[in-house]
Amino acid sequence: MDTQTKASELEGLTNNGGTELTNGVTMNHDVVVEPFDPRQSLMPKLRLFLAANIMLILTCVGIVLGFAIGFGVRELHPSKDALMWIGMPGELFLRMLKMMILPLVVCSVITGTASLDPKANGKISAVTFAYVIITHIIACVIAIVLCLLIKPGEGKSSVGSSLVDQEPMETQDIFADLLRNMIPDNMVEATFRKAHTRYRMIEETVSNNSINGTSTFDTLVTATKYASKTDGLNVLGLIGVSTVIGIAINKVKDKASIFLGFFSGATDVVLVIIRWLFCLTPVGVASLIAVSIAGVADLSTTFSQLGKFLLTVCVGILLHQFIVLPVILFVTTRRNPLAFLLSIVRPYMIGFASTSSAVAIPEMLDACERRNKIDSRVCRFVIPLCTTINADGSAIYITSAAIFIAHFTGRDVMASDIIIIGVLTAVAAMAVPSVPSASIVTLVIILTSLNIPANDIALMFAVEWILDRLRTACNVVSHTTCAAVTYHFCKKNLGPCDVMETPSDVERNILTKI
Template sequence: MASSDKSCLYFIKTNLLVILTLIGVIIGFAIGISVRELHPSTDALMWIGILGELYLNVIKMMIVPLVASSIISGTASLDPRFNGKISLVGISFILITNFFGTILGTVLCVVINPGGRSSQLGTVSAAKTNIQTQDVFADLLRNILPENLVAATFRVTMTKYEIGDRIVNTTTNGTHSQDVINFIKSKKLGTSNSVNMLGILVISSFFGMATAATGKIGRPFYKFFYAATEIVLVILEKILWLTPIGVASLIMREVAGADDLQGNFMRLGIFIGTFMLGQIIALFIVLPIIYVVIVRRNPLKFFASLAEPMLIVLATTLTSIAMPESLRKLEGPYNKIDKRVTRFIVPLNAAIGRTGSCIFLSASCVFISQLENQDQNAGSIVLIVLLVTLMSFAVPSIPSGSLVTIIILLSAIGIPPEAASLLFAFDWFSDRMRSVTNIYFQCLTSAVTHKVCKSSLRSIYDNGKADMHGDIEGETIIPMVDENEKEQIETRAEFISV
């Protein structure tokens, strides 16, 4: 009896934030539906959602420091001299799978159209703004390399148009009619008050790669941003405890002010189905095909061998917590993956491997833009794909970390983050589903890397050019962070996550 009580208390302790968030969702829907019957004014809706607005503001405040510090420290730690071929194969496969997840989520959401936008709405929007695809791509390139690093934190470059009206008289079968056609009188390069996330990502990557290239000289710079990343994550960890209050406030406002509540619920249900379809395709179709083609082994046994790490992730939503069990299973009797591969690839994957999250992020951005009746042309879709792929390397390794990233992405593409409040309602479910996909693709990366690098690993071992600790041709690669410092940071990170 005592053991069952302890298990129950442990479950409540480890899932307290999820439980409180679910309570917040229920309260938000209940009060929102009740208030909706009173037809609240705009001012009343503002005060109902003020706590949620403040919650989002606090998260948005951490956007630039989180992205810049995590990208710089992440890219700086990837020394191409260390396990050269393993690094190249592993990082390339992670990038490919993240990009695949982004494409899959985007395509499914565009094709299924869960936001319920009609072709008429898209036509009206396009006619109203007359946005030219070439200008969207030109703005994209300008924002990739901004001229001012400081301005990129609060300003994005965009082409602005001066629209004119032209009356056209037409005669059809003796019937005269007048049509008003919009045309671009002039266009000029302007700016908009928004974070240039693409520019910050690229610039931060440059700084990180340059830091790695300088070796010992760049260690103080790396340590600063490594510490900054840890500090920001601690702040976000504390902020996320405000999620139940913020979610309740946002849902109350959205439900109380919704014109078509039933339609919104229906669209959300279709989106959940779209998201789950993407996870199923990735996990049960694409992953087995890759495993059979490259590794040439039974994927069912691969799935079964990783049941324990999967259950840990399902309970905690953190792939980093399942890392010890993942290492044990990958190096175990069935998978038999070389430790030199797993000890490098598994931690790297836990930091940046986000296939399931990319499906969710890209689908969410397209879904919210559909709900907001934003025009979806080739340029906007390419922008979403690029941003999600790059931002996948900066998703915080904390529960519901993708929701923080969604707020960043929506701000970057000019959509109010408040529009994502409906996604908070089922994050307890989606977080677990995308985390399961993440852990399986992370383990797949180790299997693929081991298979591709197997001959090289055997050659290196036989020739004595490298030992199990990463010495290459007599030269020991000095890590950017000392081992005792790294152990302290990892211990504290585990304490925070629990």
């Protein structure tokens, strides 16, 4: 192409809508240069964020609505029937979730342990138990230090409140029941009954002969303990049985591939069903919080009487879950504690609303496996086990409550008493079931073992609606932290995973097809 041809083409471009600038440069009007709009780049990210966190946002809205409805309805002095219907959506939500706990625990534990060699399984158990004991001790120390600083209950006199009749129990009874539940005598019965020590009260009439020949009669009441059973899911026994079955499957390997495939598929199915149920989370959370607040008769009197105790427990739980546990996580695993806490917000809220860490098992598994990339074999064993034996929030509550009641009743609490309370709580917290207000029963046992009157324990029920939620949420943080710590120490012993897909992968595939 010669110079004349180029010049003619350039002239044609200029004549076809071109504009010649003062410096001789020609601009084509057909090319439109739009200014950069930062909103265009933010909108896709915002839509992705909303799509990924829509349930979390709706759950937060449910919590706010629950508090608003609770405080509003409380001013109307609702009847028991009205409270029942306010809490009905939340009750049904919990019933549906609890319905799925049994198949989830059994199938996930069997699948997880079957994919591990016995050496790795033993190391995972050892690390988990070490973590539980250490965090329980730290939780008790925090509660003791705060009680010595804040001194809840001092300067008050007993108000003579009465407690609902409790069966007499000894400290050793809780450990005996723990061992019996670890090894159930009937695998099927463990799905709906568990061991529980009971007392049979026997009245005997004793005759006393006086010197002048008259007789008086006294009634002597003796208590005889016996091993009995009570209704309830024996989670610890199911974990033990499922662990043994999983190890046996690993031993026979290919011969039990069909058997293992059944439990692996059942785990995936149960998780998908639970994910469907979690669509009702905002409604269930709002209902549960509303009925708990609406049922409190006098908030001002309650908080004024138990202000220091409430402050002690709240500060202790907040310190433990937002400082101690993140420090343990960072020191042992080098993970970012803030990112980890943000990844477990959903199970945290489920635990806060339901007051049961067992109900939050599916969300904890999802947060650990999908968001934090923790091996599913570790999660499926550690998370169900921790919901049974790990209760950091309960340890803080029980220790603080025991010292508070001792001060409240006017008893001088010696250093030896504080040490005994801490040691008993650190061990007894391993046997606190993951059901609402279970810590109250453990508290009665510890007070009885120290000969501290338990009548004033009725005061605890006045603030139980909020403290039960706080300590359950703390337990959720501890369970997930335990899974991360255990995986860090045991990942070199895991070996290749025999499970074809993780539950989160299967869920995504099924939900995509639907």
